[in-house]
Amino acid sequence: MTASRAARGRRAAAQAGPLAKVTVDVDAADQLVYKIACTECTVRDGRAWSAYRPGADNGFMAAMDRWTFHLSEKHPGSDAPCLEFLPAAQQRLHERREGGTPEGS
Numbered sequence: 001m002t003a004s005r006a007a008r009g010r011r012a013a014a015q016a017g018p019l020a021k022v023t024v025d026v027d028a029a030d031q032l033v034y035k036i037a038c039t040e041c042t043v044r045d046g047r048a049w050s051a052y053r054p055g056a057d058n059g060f061m062a063a064m065d066r067w068t069f070h071l072s073e074k075h076p077g078s079d080a081p082c083l084e085f086l087p088a089a090q091q092r093l094h095e096r097r098e099g100g101t102p103e104g105s
């Protein structure tokens with residue numbers, strides 16, 4: 001379990017690029033939770049900007065999409081592999097808005 005969590009973390013970190021700080025946690029319901037924090041940006045109360053999404057593969061995808069949008073907005077010149085998938089992330093966002101699975105339950 002620990003090893004696969006670490007492997008998931010490494011995979012996400014590799015894709016998120018050098019500005020990201022990725023952690024993979026397990027929540028109270030024994031579900032994986034992906035957190036991707038920005039090492040440069042802080043939000044209003046001084047904490048790091050971060051995307052936090054539960055779910056093994058869904059969480060990975062959702063957190064990575066959110067991070068990809070953050071990068072493209074705030075750090076467009078960043079050298080992150082996930083930026084390659086920006087069009088796919090936008091497509092998914094579009095489908096979620098159009099297609100009816102409610103966001104963020």
Ligand SMILES: [Zn+2]
Nearest residue numbers: 038040041074
């Ligand atoms: Zn940032």
